[in-house]
Amino acid sequence: MIKNVKSLVEEVIIPETTLGFDLTERDYEDVVEEIIETNLSELESDLIEVITEIIGDEKEPYLINLERKDNINYKEIHHNVEEGIIYIYFTEEFEIDFSYYLLKTEYFEIGKKNIQIEDSNWNDYVYLVSETWYTEVGFEATFSYVDDIGNFAIEGSEYYISTEFVPDNDGSIFDDENEN
Numbered sequence: 001m002i003k004n005v006k007s008l009v010e011e012v013i014i015p016e017t018t019l020g021f022d023l024t025e026r027d028y029e030d031v032v033e034e035i036i037e038t039n040l041s042e043l044e045s046d047l048i049e050v051i052t053e054i055i056g057d058e059k060e061p062y063l064i065n066l067e068r069k070d071n072i073n074y075k076e077i078h079h080n081v082e083e084g085i086i087y088i089y090f091t092e093e094f095e096i097d098f099s100y101y102l103l104k105t106e107y108f109e110i111g112k113k114n115i116q117i118e119d120s121n122w123n124d125y126v127y128l129v130s131e132t133w134y135t136e137v138g139f140e141a142t143f144s145y146v147d148d149i150g151n152f153a154i155e156g157s158e159y160y161i162s163t164e165f166v167p168d169n170d171g172s173i174f175d176d177e178n179e180n
Contacts, residue, residue, distance in 0.1 A: 027152070028074075028088075030152070031088065031141075031143055031152055031154070032072060032088075032090060032139075034152075034154060035088075035139050035141045035143075035154060035157050036068065036092065036139065038154060038157060039139065039157060039158075039159050040066075043066070043137065043159055043161075044063055044066050046161060047063065047066065047094075047096055047135075047161065048061060048062070048063045048098070050161060050165075051063075051096070051098055051133075051165075054165070055100060059100040059101050059102060060100055060101055061098050061099070061100040062098060062099050062100065063096070063097075063098050064097040064098055064099055064130060065095075065096075065097040066094055066095070066096055066097075067094065067095040067097075068092055068093075068094055069092070069093040069094065069095060069134075070092075071092065071093040072090050072091070072092050073090060073091045073092075074088070074089075074090045075089045075090055075091060075138075076088070076089040077089075083144075084144045084145065085142050085143070085144045085155060086142065086143055086144065087140070087141075087142050088139075088140070088141055088142075088143070089138065089139070089140040090138070090139055091136050091137065091138045091139070092136070092137055092139065093134060093135070093136050093137075094134065094135055094136075094137055095132060095133075095134055095168075096132065096133045096134070096135065096165075097130060097131075097132050098130065098131060098133075099118055099128060099129065099130040099131075100128075100129060100130075100131075101122065101126050101127070101128060101129075102115070102126065102127050102128075102129045103125060103126055103127075104125055104126065104127055105125075107127055107129065112167070113169040114131050114132065114133075114167040114168050114169040115129050115130075115131055116129060116130050116131070117129055118130050131167065131168070132167070132168035132169075133165040133166060133167055133168065134165070134166045134167075134168065135161060135162045135164065135165045135166070136162040136164070137159050137160065137161055137162065138159060138160040138162075139157060139158070139159045139160075140157065140158055140159075140160075141154055141155070141156065141157035141158070142154070142155040142156055142157075143155055
C-alpha cells in the first residue's frame with residue numbers, strides 16, 4: 001500500500017517514467033482533487049441515504065457538513081502506455097456532521113457521548129440533535145493526459161462508501177458517570 005504522494009512518486013511514478021509517462025507529485029495531487037470534487041455532490045447524497053438507512057427515515061437526517069480529512073492512501077495505480085490511460089484507486093477519510101430529530105425519551109435511553117443537542121426546545125417531545133461520524137471512501141478512476149503541459153481528462157470515476165461508520169466520541173455518557 002502506498003501511504004502518500006512522495007511514496008507514490010518514488011515507488012510507482014519514477015519507475016514508470018521510462019515507459020513514457022512523466023508525471024509529478026503535483027500532477028497526481030491535481031488528479032485526486034479533481035476526482036473527489038467531481039464526485040462530491042453525489043457522494044453527499046449517497047452518504048445521507050446511508051445514514052438514513054442506519055438511523056431511520058422518521059428521524060429526518062440532514063447533512064450539515066462533509067469534510068475531507070486529507071488522509072489519502074494510494075492503493076493501486078496502473079499505466080496503459082499504449083493507450084495513454086492511467087488507472088488509480090485511492091481512499092480518503094471523511095468527517096460527516098449531520099443532524100436529525102430524536103425523541104427526548106430515546107435520547108436519555110441511548111445516552112451516547114457523540115450525540116449533541118442542537119435545539120432542546122424543538123417541541124415537548126423531540127430534540128434536534130447532531131452527530132459526527134467518520135468513514136472511508138474509495139475512489140477509482142481512469143484518466144489521460146491531453147497535452148504536454150499536464151492537462152488531463154478524467155475518463156471515468158466511481159466511489160465506494162465503507163460500511164463502517166465510526167462515531168466521533170464513542171461510548172455512553174453513563175460510562176463517565178460510573179467512573180467517578
